[in-house]
Amino acid sequence: MRIVKNGKEPAYVRELVELYRQGKLPAGRLADVDVYHDDDCAIWTGGTCNCEPEVKVRPDRRHMRRDD
Numbered sequence: 001m002r003i004v005k006n007g008k009e010p011a012y013v014r015e016l017v018e019l020y021r022q023g024k025l026p027a028g029r030l031a032d033v034d035v036y037h038d039d040d041c042a043i044w045t046g047g048t049c050n051c052e053p054e055v056k057v058r059p060d061r062r063h064m065r066r067d068d
């Protein structure tokens with residue numbers, strides 16, 4: 001996932017920050033977060049996210065390497 005720092009962060013970035021504040025998102029592990037955007041979200045056409053995506057934090061893969 002790439003976060004463009006243009007001062008207008010998409011809504012899901014704020015949600016990630018909120019997850020982090022709640023202790024649900026260990027620092028430095030943003031790669032383990034899945035963001036599901038709506039089909040009509042502008043992000044699919046190169047724009048900035050304008051939907052309210054579903055954000056899911058994956059289980060810590062360091063403890064479950066069996067399916068690699």
Ligand SMILES: [Zn+2]
Nearest residue numbers: 037041049051
């Ligand atoms: Zn979106």
